[in-house]
Amino acid sequence: DADVTQTPRNRITKTGKRIMLECSQTKGHDRMYWYRQDPGLGLRLIYYSFDVKDINKGEISDGYSVSRQAQAKFSLSLESAIPNQTALYFCATSDEDRTGELFFGEGSRLTVL
Amino acid sequence: AQSVAQPEDQVNVAEGNPLTVKCTYSVSGNPYLFWYVQYPNRGLQFLLKYITGDNLVKGSYGFEAEFNKSQTSFHLKKPSALVSDSALYFCAVRFNQGGKLIFGQGTELSVKP
Numbered sequence: 156d157a158d159v160t161q162t163p164r165n166r167i168t169k170t171g172k173r174i175m176l177e178c179s180q181t182k183g184h185d186r187m188y189w190y191r192q193d194p195g196l197g198l199r200l201i202y203y204s205f206d207v208k209d210i211n212k213g214e215i216s217d218g219y220s221v222s223r224q225a226q227a228k229f230s231l232s233l234e235s236a237i238p239n240q241t242a243l244y245f246c247a248t249s250d251e252d253r254t255g256e257l258f259f260g261e262g263s264r265l266t267v268l
Numbered sequence: 269a270q271s272v273a274q275p276e277d278q279v280n281v282a283e284g285n286p287l288t289v290k291c292t293y294s295v296s297g298n299p300y301l302f303w304y305v306q307y308p309n310r311g312l313q314f315l316l317k318y319i320t321g322d323n324l325v326k327g328s329y330g331f332e333a334e335f336n337k338s339q340t341s342f343h344l345k346k347p348s349a350l351v352s353d354s355a356l357y358f359c360a361v362r363f364n365q366g367g368k369l370i371f372g373q374g375t376e377l378s379v380k381p
Contacts, residue, residue, distance in 0.1 A: 159311070190371075195277070197358060197373040198312075213368070245311055255300055255319070255362060257369060259311035 158182045161246050161260035169268050174233040176263045178246030186250070187229040188257070189213075189221060192243040201244075204229055236267040270295055272361045274372035281349045281379050289344040289375045291359030300362040301342040302369065303333055307355045315357075318342060329353070349379045 159180045168174055178187065185206045190198040200213030202221040210221060218240060220232045233240055243264050247257040272293045281287045293299055300319050304312040316327025323335045333344045344357060359372040 195373055197274075197371040199371075200368055203368065247312075255317065256302070256314045257304075257312070259304075259313070261309075261311045 157261065159246055159248055159258055159260040161244075161263045163263060164261065165264045167266045167268065168236055170235075170237055172236050172267075174236050174265065176231045176244055176246075176265070178229045178231070178260060180227050180229075180246075180248045180258075182248050182250070182258060183226075184248040184250045184258070185226065186248060187223065188247040188249070189219075189229070189231045190245045190247060191215065192245060192262075198245065201231065233265075233267075236265075238267045241265060241267045270361070270363050270370065272359055272370055272372045274357075274359055274375045276375050277373075278376045278378065281377070283351050283379055283381050284348050287346050287349040287353070287377065287379070289357050289359075289377060291342045291344065291372060293340050293342065293359075293361045295340070295361065295363055297363055301333075301335060302360040302362070303327065303331070303342075303344050304358045304360060304371075305329075305355050306358065306374075312358060315344070351379050351381055353377060354379045 162177050188203040189201040192198050199215050201219050203211050204223045222230050243262050245262050246260040249257045302317045303315040306312045316325050318325045318335045326332045331346050357375050360369045362369050
């Protein structure tokens with residue numbers, strides 16, 4: 156089983172719909188992140204959480220919200236999806252005290268029509 | 269502003285030839301530098317990092333990177349490219365321990381037989 160699991164892997168939805176992307180991890184890391192990948196723009200940070208009671212905005216948080224339900228779970232929501240939110244979304248975890256390395260999920264491809 | 273740049277969108281190399289994927293950064297202070305690789309339909313995988321010490325860092329799959337403080341660069345290199353090295357490569361920088369990771373826009377490496 157993957158250390159960082161994202162569901163769904165692919166989703167097509169319509170403008171205005173509410174969408175939730177879920178992430179769970181078995182690495183025991185406190186820190187979790189949501190990134191968005193667009194061609195030519197690299198990865199941009201949406202939200203991050205350093206522990207269960209901590210939520211922080213990244214560089215492109217508008218239109219998104221998150222919930223840290225437990226140490227192992229971090230979900231990303233689009234309350235009212237719009238076409239320019241069509242992208243590949245990645246969840247990642249890290250253990251900052253040791254290596255600073257991020258561990259990524261396989262990604263969730265979202266298409267908003 | 270703190271930033272990281274990958275000046276080449278695509279790098280083409282013949283199998284067996286050396287490869288270089290370029291990365292430069294803009295920073296105040298000492299950076300923590302990373303390279304990640306993304307294979308098709310997969311999440312990002314950690315390749316190597318520079319935190320401190322020897323400027324030449326060795327990583328996974330035979331890759332290495334050289335930190336050059338005067339040129340603010342952290343280029344990824346491999347002496348002999350393989351077709352299986354074809355992937356999307358991301359440089360990333362963190363400007364302090366525990367800080368957020370900022371990604372470059374990515375470079376598509378294509379290795380032809």
